[in-house]
Amino acid sequence: METQKSIKLVCITKTFGEVTANDAVCLEIHAGEILSLLGENGSGKTTLMNVLSGIYAPDGGNIFVNGNKVTIRSPKDAFALGIGMIHQHFKLVDVLTAAENIVLGLNENKLVDLKNVRIRVKEICDRYGFVVDPDRKVFDMSVSEKQTLEIVKVIYRGADILILDEPTAVLTPQETDKLFAVMRNMKADGKAIVIITHKLHEVMEISDRVAVLRRGKYIGDIPTGDTNPQELTDMMVGRAVSLNIDRTEPQNLTERVTVRNLTVRDIDGVKRLDNISFTAYGGEILGIAGITGSGQKELLEAIAGLQNIEPGASITYLPREGKQVELVGKTPQDIKNLGVALAFVPEDRLGMGLVGNMDVSDNMMLKSYRSGKSVFTDRKTPRELAQQVVESLEVMTPSLSTPVRRLSGGNVQKVLVGREIAGNPALLMTAYAVRGLDINTSYTIYRLLNEQKMRGTAVVYVGEDLDALLELCDRILVLCAGKVSGIVEGRTAKKEEVGLLMTHLGEGAKA
Template sequence: MPATPTEETRPDGADPAAPPASGLALRGITKRFGSLVANSSVDLDIVPGQIHCLLGENGAGKSTLMNVLYGLLSPDEGQIFVDGSPVVIRNPKEAIADGIGMVHQHFMLVEVFTVAENLVLGREGGIGLSMGRARRTVRQLSERYGFDVDPDAVVEDLPVGIQQRVEILKALANDARFLIFDEPTAVLTPQEIDELMDVMRALRDEGKAVVFITHKLREVREIADTITVIRRGAVVGTASPQESEARLAELMVGRAVNLVVDKEPARPSAEPRLRLQGVSVADAGGHVVVEGLDLDVHGGEIVCVAGVQGNGQSELADALLGTLPVTSGSISLDGTVISGRSPKEIIDAGLGFVPEDRQHDGFVGSFTVAENLVLNNFDEAPYARGIRLDLNRIRANADERVGEFDIRTQTIDTPVSSLSGGNQQKVVLARELSRPLAALVASQPTRGVDVGAIEFLHSRLVAERDRGTAVLIVSTELDEVAALADRVAVMYRGRVVGVVPPDTSREVLGLMMAGVPADEALASAGAPASSEPPSPPPEPPSLSPEPVEGQR
């Protein structure tokens, strides 16, 4: 529904601008970073006994607003109220004293400490506080909420879903009445997401106020009691969980968005264009994070690599480009081995690459749009003649790509760093698709991208598939995987545990993401056996003495 009218009166007849007598209230919160207004005059009521979802695109200002509430940032304007009384929150310690707890997207835990030791960090007395009391608190809260957390377990040995429960325990141990969950599902399997939502409902039913920050429409509709939509730092509307995903997306973006990827059935080539045989990869520390991986990608198909982040997907993508060495096995492109070659040689062989972190690896922020669009081959014809750049050809190419990829920029001479995340990603993709490719590798292709840009980027990835390119996409977003994939390869601890069709249920994919082989996961969920060739079950991991981040 549209934004709540400002003239509306509350059921109790009170002034709607007045803070409620019970709960948290934000009035006129504004936060600036230089010329950037991250939050603009935000009003928000957080009521006990409700799950309040803050929905908005990446960069909309959701996390900034909650960081203000938790004392990690100071507002430039506005006031915070607790139970009707104004408060000043200068740091997290003061937020905790006001009953506010926050479960961060990136866990704030000391991994070499036990659960109980993490609980007492930051408290008066620190580690010297009674560890016996801390252990009892963990056990009591675990029993109360069904957490099953061992107080003496070392955090680095725990699965990521249990680590998140430790974060929740820390907040509850501080008697938090208001709990903020900042993008809490980003590193969880579908089963762990369901368990987290059960915990959030239990907290709500106990009378606590829960704030759930997310950009995932399906999760919002499943868990929310009330929804506030934030766009470009301002509240633009409220909505009911019964609203359609299309309507919620429209509120987020400001226009109608097609959430369905329109694509015809794949017509894969007879022979694979991209082939990985027994590929093993070590990270920068020398730990093996991909081991004995086999995978074929045919021309004219999209294969999505799914899995909880931290199971070797990032390193696999880097190895495909040649920025990490392949320690054993081989990677071939159209029958020619490319492993062991330099990134430049691999690109010249016909590999397009969209990196996971576009700002670090995808473009040069201080360079113009035109310059970034020829980064791969600026020193070759037609953009160079000997040692001289052909600036007219570079500008003509930029004009063509900006139009073709709908890159929203003032001019082609604008620095890429000044563009929105979606337009930055369009620059990267436009450059990679500006030449004939044998294969395209795209890692997290829509991370940090607004819903409207996602619609366009997905359509271009499908169009590249239909040109006969082998497309390999690495994504932690299951909705994206289901929308784009012709086949899904699930990775766990550096291995592919199975390759399944894109209509495979979230339950089966979740089991595979936790390490269950495909056939066992399908049987456990009562699904018919996959038509894909069976994958060997993963052996007990011998990848490294240290666990890969995010693995179970």
């Protein structure tokens, strides 16, 4: 018989250097309940759950399971207590099958009986409505299948408290619905589920109770039925926030970049982009939607001169004033020398857009350090620009000489976007510009993009949050497996329609 379990976290404190990630947080988790752990990025949700699942040791505080005080030193201890966590980044071995991954690390002292494993996996699947083929290799699986496997793995190990860290971030709307159905089945079976998220509509849809963290502090919990998104936002941010994006009608549309027949292969010869054609106009925001890894990164990098492009393609750039320029076959140096006013906010902020160990000021000169004839760098202009960016975008930094890797994700992004916009771009490309940012910073970024649109810049916005894409963009190009699966109007398109285009090629594929 399964006992009705409850977990109590009392005054959990965890610090990283000077940063207090959790400040005396108390939380209760009950069986048969779905609890949403809500908070902005950096509010300590994941840290708290990592403490519970044995990855971090707390600096202070106690954990009680069924009223008994326990010490969790490793994920193994957590499993022994029936606590299992499904991380945002899956921990699976690609070359093994599903069944092998499930038994991996169980350290049973006898031979592994895969037949038995299959039977038990099937039992679990039937019980909750999962679909897992135990003999399939992980590298053949889609993201959502891998996630399902992670959940089955945790249940197989006897977990009755499941922690899911932003499970929907990588899923399409349809896959999210499926996941939620499974979660409801598990709840009905008496399991306790904690879902970490910052998407409010999901909180409202799935959870029974919401606990809110803000800057490492526990703000409170409230039954989902008694609250609404606006109230939750105010709790998360600590003050009233308006959740609207100002979308102006595009004006004076001018052709800026026209891509024709763009094909890109990766180092293994696999087509990442397949015959892509579209036009981005100055004065509009063109959204790019798609499942992660559908070619978004390659598309932006191809335009920036960072990808090898297959023959037969053309990328023509038409500046605000002057003659059009062909970008195919050009290196980033060439593109710069041609005077293309291109700004690019890449997905990997510290690995590509910025130098983590350099300070704000040195990062400002990353693209402009060549200016002037002197062999020495000009330090004054970038310092002034850094000062200006820090002030106008409210970058929280101890000083201008703090390495940017020490800043929080949102501030890193503000530095990057601030620098790119300062170059007065005619074309601004952003990849996952608000990923991992808190609500406030996200809206700052949306505002900056809209300002660029209004001054006639062609903005290309690669995003993953469909709600934000539909609210922000004038048109949305949907990528599916490296092909254009359709281009829809941001004002009229439905979320489900975009979700379908993301997984199935639409008739727009040939356009």
